[in-house]
Amino acid sequence: MTVLPTLVDPAAPAHLARRAALLDKLAALDAEHAKALAGGGEKYVTRHHGRGKLLARERVELLLDRDTPFLELSPLAGWGSDWTVGASLVTGIGTVSGVECVVTANDPTVRGGASNPWTLRKALRANEIARANRLPVISLVESGGADLPSQKEIFIPGGALFRDLTRLSAEGIPTVAVVFGNSTAGGAYIPGMSDHVIMVKDHAKVFLGGPPLVKMATGEESDDESLGGADMHARTSGLADHLALDEPDALRLARRVVARLNHRKAHPAPEPAAPPRHDPGELLGLVPEDLREPFDPREVVARLVDDSDYDEFKPLYGTSLTTGWARLHGYPIGILANARGVLFSEESQKAAQFIQLANQRDIPLLFLHHTTGFMVGKEYEQGGIVKHGSMMINAVANSRVPHLSVLIGASYGAGHYGMCGRAFDPRFLFAWPSAKSAVMGPQQLAGVLSLVARASAAAKGRPYDEDADASLRAMVEQQVEAESLPVFLSGRLYDDGIIDPRDTRTVLGLCLSAVHTAEVRGNRGGFGVFRM
Structure with missing residues (x-):
């Protein structure tokens, strides 16, 4: 067995602070759910x-x-x-x-x-x-x-x-x-x-x-x-x-x-499975308030999968993305989880290969989102980040095994697509209260608009209004922040619900049982053209 260890100290001040922040978000979420219950x-x-x-x-x-x-x-x-x-x-x-x-x-x-x-x-x-x-x-x-x-x-x-x-x-x-x-x-x-x-x-x-x-x-x-x-x-x-x-x-x-329907599942029920070895309650303290901070997604995986048993695929290559095989409530599952936010060429190629393997083996895929998107910059553009990112998106789009997605942290830009966002038809997509999703982070988006406005003013030979720029940046940051929150996105049905992190294993188990009512069969080669 390849049981995942843990470095989480539930008594550490940082862990307790993250836990308290997420509990506050859950309390606010309960108030919104109460409105639905009130009819x-x-x-x-x-x-x-x-x-x-x-x-x-x-x-x-x-x-x-x-x-x-x-x-x-x-x-x-x-x-x-x-x-x-x-x-x-x-x-x-x-x-x-x-x-x-x-x-x-x-x-x-x-x-x-x-x-x-x-x-x-x-x-x-x-x-x-x-x-x-x-x-x-x-x-x-x-x-x-x-x-x-x-x-x-x-x-x-x-x-x-x-x-x-x-x-x-x-x-x-x-x-x-x-x-x-x-x-x-x-x-x-x-x-x-x-x-x-x-x-x-x-x-x-x-x-x-x-x-x-x-x-x-x-x-x-x-x-x-x-x-x-x-x-x-x-x-x-x-x-x-x-x-x-x-x-x-x-x-x-x-x-x-x-x-009397005589309606049968396409797959038999799985054998009973051992629960994770690590406390699912500790999931509350894993995601930082500042989503630019990295955290190890293996700590999440260790609290979701059966017996915390996880066989990692290419662990030394493309380390900003962990991929591997496990079982969840007895069902086989392939997992892709972002580790340090940014996706590079290596992560993209690794993901594409892993998705193909899952399709060869008829194994559903679980995507755990914490990504700020694909890496930008001259070095990475020259290294082929566009074609490699496209390779990952191609693999996700043409994969035929069931996909489950959980937004646990950031899910920005094309990284949201590569990790099977709503537009790529996951069978189910849920979010944690800690998640955020948008074209990019609020500060980055406001900064881009500011740079474009400065360039436009310079091209026209006009002075730039710094006070107006500060006001614009603040307004844009506030708007993007509000529109990237899970309650806003859930209200528009961009997910299937916001869940308590402690319930993630149960929710995914129910989803896996549902998807196995239909035949689970992967794509055996029709992935379109991969730019190599």
Whole structure:
């Protein structure tokens, strides 16, 4: 065995200071998550309960197998926007009747569960995860459809929701809709395009146009029940496959439907694995407040992988990037982790070779981000940093094994791409509260703009305003700092959630279990042209 040692002293002042800083960030994050949990607020929660209805997360809890985890996705969607944090939708991965499923649940306490632009993006991301990993989709529906004032941002791209449902079904990935209340207008196509449909008696209402719209369009007088009630759809239209007596009964029926799906994972469950030998709690004190400071990512790896057992690949070459093989919750994994921030030519070539090896062996890859990007300067340009960095990005882009990414520190510039950022379709991407991501660091970006402005003034023969320059730099630094924080990026769904570092192993284990529902098979040679 090649067990990673540790040099971490949890009692050291620097470690304690880092730990305290990260705990403060976690406390602030908890406050933002509380906004999503609060939904539309106490008034609307009380009203919803008063109607004998369950909240979105209460429905999810009753649906899932007892004492099994729920990996919630994008809980901060819409943060920093004019919309409620969480985007009036709960999405995640959980186990139902022994089957891992993607679950989505409208939150009817937020504007009646109406969909806004962030709801759409969040739902599309959930469908993307379901399709890539061949996970059944269970939609817990109660929504008045699109939030009409924002229809211009929803209507045209929103058709992708219905496209996804039909494609999932065509690919043999089951879809189940459980309708608890309104599912109107475009929302009617959620049950209409699902494989299995359950409706709650006296509460579910599914129609393309409600009574007011029907009267406006045709002059016909009608009521909710005869137009689109659950009983009518179960007895007359045939849209409902099952008529539930109440919400718990609907969730019971959903569990029975999933139990009969005969949906199997492509890979058997792994053998039980030994936990890391080093305390995961010490992950809180590893990342410096100043992300320009290096730290050894092997200390992170040692607290994530089974038995802290890690076989490093090319340990003496390209030492700003560690690559190696391990197991995590019994699953084989290849790891790429930045050591000193900057990626040089050697690291880029090493990464490209390692990614090819993982594809030859059908082994998923884990990227642990702490990079300021690829090295710049005359010596490095002449040494081929562009072609070598492109080689790494080429390998990442054309790799076919599942990729998991965790932003633990800096993730700047093209280094974010080379380490499989969101644009390169990792199966899952999470961030620690300590992470930051942007085109470059705030000081560097402000400095570049200042140099460009100085050069422009000199070229025009004009004096340079130093006071205005200082004000501009301060403003730019503040803006870039705010826009590089994980809560800002998570609000825009550039990650799948911000996680407590101590939960990283558990989160990655759930992700690895999910990706092994589909076949894990690498690219056997179609990587395009590598510039050597």
